Amino acid sequence: MNGKKPFRVFLLKEKHRETVNVNTLIFDKPLDGAKPGQFVMIWLPDIGEKPFCVADDDPFTITVAAVGDFSHAVHTLGIGQSAWVRGPFGQGFIIQGRRHLLVGGGYGAAPLLFVAKQMVSRGHAVMACLGARSAEDILLADAFLDAGCEICVTTDDGSRGMKGQVTEAVAAALEEFKPDTLYACGPVLMNSALAHICREKGVLAQLSYEALIRCGIGLCGSCELDSISRAAAGIPSGWLICKDGPVFFINAGSRT
Amino acid sequence: MSAERIDLSCELSGIRLGNPTVLASGILGTSADLMERAAQSGVGGVTAKSCGPEKRAGHINPVAVEWDGGVINAIGLTNPGVEEEVHLLREAKQRLTTMGVPLFASIFAPTVAEFAQVAAVISRGEPDLIEINISCPNVGDEFGTPFAGSPETAAQVTAAVKAATHIPISVKLAPNVPNIARIAHAVVEAGADAITAINTMPGLIIDPMAGQPVLANRVGGLSGWSLKPVALRCVAEIRRAVDVPIIGTGGVANGLDAAEMIMAGADAVGVGTAVWQRGPQVFALICEELRAFMEEAGYPNLQAMKGVALR
Numbered sequence: 001m002n003g004k005k006p007f008r009v010f011l012l013k014e015k016h017r018e019t020v021n022v023n024t025l026i027f028d029k030p031l032d033g034a035k036p037g038q039f040v041m042i043w044l045p046d047i048g049e050k051p052f053c054v055a056d057d058d059p060f061t062i063t064v065a066a067v068g069d070f071s072h073a074v075h076t077l078g079i080g081q082s083a084w085v086r087g088p089f090g091q092g093f094i095i096q097g098r099r100h101l102l103v104g105g106g107y108g109a110a111p112l113l114f115v116a117k118q119m120v121s122r123g124h125a126v127m128a129c130l131g132a133r134s135a136e137d138i139l140l141a142d143a144f145l146d147a148g149c150e151i152c153v154t155t156d157d158g159s160r161g162m163k164g165q166v167t168e169a170v171a172a173a174l175e176e177f178k179p180d181t182l183y184a185c186g187p188v189l190m191n192s193a194l195a196h197i198c199r200e201k202g203v204l205a206q207l208s209y210e211a212l213i214r215c216g217i218g219l220c221g222s223c224e225l226d227s228i229s230r231a232a233a234g235i236p237s238g239w240l241i242c243k244d245g246p247v248f249f250i251n252a253g254s255r256t
Numbered sequence: 257m258s259a260e261r262i263d264l265s266c267e268l269s270g271i272r273l274g275n276p277t278v279l280a281s282g283i284l285g286t287s288a289d290l291m292e293r294a295a296q297s298g299v300g301g302v303t304a305k306s307c308g309p310e311k312r313a314g315h316i317n318p319v320a321v322e323w324d325g326g327v328i329n330a331i332g333l334t335n336p337g338v339e340e341e342v343h344l345l346r347e348a349k350q351r352l353t354t355m356g357v358p359l360f361a362s363i364f365a366p367t368v369a370e371f372a373q374v375a376a377v378i379s380r381g382e383p384d385l386i387e388i389n390i391s392c393p394n395v396g397d398e399f400g401t402p403f404a405g406s407p408e409t410a411a412q413v414t415a416a417v418k419a420a421t422h423i424p425i426s427v428k429l430a431p432n433v434p435n436i437a438r439i440a441h442a443v444v445e446a447g448a449d450a451i452t453a454i455n456t457m458p459g460l461i462i463d464p465m466a467g468q469p470v471l472a473n474r475v476g477g478l479s480g481w482s483l484k485p486v487a488l489r490c491v492a493e494i495r496r497a498v499d500v501p502i503i504g505t506g507g508v509a510n511g512l513d514a515a516e517m518i519m520a521g522a523d524a525v526g527v528g529t530a531v532w533q534r535g536p537q538v539f540a541l542i543c544e545e546l547r548a549f550m551e552e553a554g555y556p557n558l559q560a561m562k563g564v565a566l567r
Contacts, residue, residue: 004322004323004324005323005463006318006321006322006323006328006461006463006470007321007463007465007466007470009465041317041318043317043318043470045463045466045467045468046468048316048317048472049317049318049472050317082465084463084465084466086321086322214314214317214319214320214331214334215319215320215329215331216320217320217322217327217532218284218531218532218535219282219283219284219320219327219329219528219529219531219532220282220283220286220319220320220329220331220334221283221284221285221286221287221290221305222286222334224286224287224289224290227289237289237292237293238284238287238289238290238292238293240290243535
């Protein structure tokens with residue numbers, strides 16, 4: 001018995017606008033023990049509770065896209081207001097090798113910036129491929145540059161960077177940048193496409209999946225990864241995103 | 257006595273389990289893949305998540321949180337409805353049978369008549385046993401007081417279900433009753449082949465900073481460490497009252513917990529919340545620890561240990 005409460009209260013200290021519907025929220029204290037790729041459950045009493053990737057541990061930071069009622073409420077939290085947090089939960093990224101290719105699809109860039117900073121601080125080479133629909137949706141590109149990463153941007157409409165899918169940029173980067181490991185966060189279709197490329201080329205990869213998370217602690221079964229995504233990445237059946245993931249390792253044997 | 261010679265097998269109403277651990281209903285029982293995963297992890301028997309007459313989304317988040325004493329949850333009987341559940345059970349049964357692991361269905365319903373209807377339909381999925389969940393603490397707003405609350409209502413559901421299916425049934429009882437032995441006696445008289453004891457204990461956890469309950473459903477069911485003494489007491493009282501097999505459930509997380517539950521009179525032990533603490537491999541770990549304890553203490557099989565604490 002240690003007097004553990006289900007939730008810890010964090011006060012919002014700073015807020016930065018990243019894109020038209022994405023804000024970064026910086027809270028008043030560290031989230032102890034949080035690793036890149038892990039997630040937390042954020043509760044706003046009377047409004048709801050949803051999972052969010054940890055965008056930094058010290059101080060605790062999240063980057064939030066306003067896509068529904070709840071994320072809108074988090075997005076519009078005022079300075080000094082409270083967020084109730086449980087976690088961190090799940091298996092995060094593990095830095096493998098010294099040359100790292102990060103692939104962020106849409107909002108998936110947020111947790112990758114956290115791991116990128118750790119990689120750069122170790123003196124490793126980092127390239128980030130960021131893909132989105134349009135120039136105004138590209139997330140954190142300047143932050144990756146400021147952190148000391150090379151970046152490569154793709155947009156569906158060609159309004160910024162290369163026109164096309166981020167997976168095309170990845171194929172080129174695998175040849176030219178020659179990473180030891182690829183780390184990705186984005187839509188499941190992007191993950192499946194990357195899994196295919198990495199399995200074909202024998203590249204070590206760590207893919208982060210998102211899901212509807214209910215209990216967050218591996219009991220309720222709500223976040224079981226669908227069979228199509230599983231087959232594409234070679235993930236074992238009965239794989240729970242909240243407990244076994246969100247990060248899955250490809251070509252790594254067992255995680256070390 | 258060598259550890260290899262310790263016999264962990266047990267029998268529930270003619271169903272043989274290789275070891276006494278049973279995946280408790282509501283944990284990982286939502287798909288054939290997850291149930292197969294539990295089976296691969298060394299579980300003795302698998303219980304599917306409770307299903308009712310119609311599809312239900314369940315409660316909104318927060319639905320489950322950890323605290324000092326374990327977990328409190330109010331998932332709200334999320335399920336695909338009994339017709340869909342039949343397909344899920346068939347798929348799971350096929351896979352579990354090849355592994356020698358029995359499959360238990362779990363059902364709930366808002367009325368006695370619907371309990372019988374759901375039991376009749378779920379039987380098409382051919383589970384080895386049907387657990388009758390008359391004790392979910394988290395749907396009171398919709399369903400009223402659980403049927404487990406009195407001997408009369410518990411017996412009515414049991415008799416109706418028993419008449420609707422040829423498959424053995426285990427009635428899952430609630431801990432929050434003044435005399436659980438009377439209820440156990442009533443359901444056995446009404447035809448229960450076994451008893452699952454207990455469901456979670458209704459509780460309330462308040463966040464003082466928020467000034468409100470932590471669960472969206474406000475109240476929820478307590479499980480884990482804090483539930484174990486309550487479960488042991490209930491199992492002991494039931495064992496003194498009836499002879500049918502008992503699946504003792506509540507706070508079992510390791511081999512010694514399992515031994516205690518069997519000493520209180522259980523035949524098998526339900527494991528749920530411990531999956532959160534120790535992962536799906538918890539079943540194999542419990543068996544290994546239980547076997548080591550039995551070797552040390554000189555119990556050759558579960559029968560020799562069953563109910564010793566009641567003497």
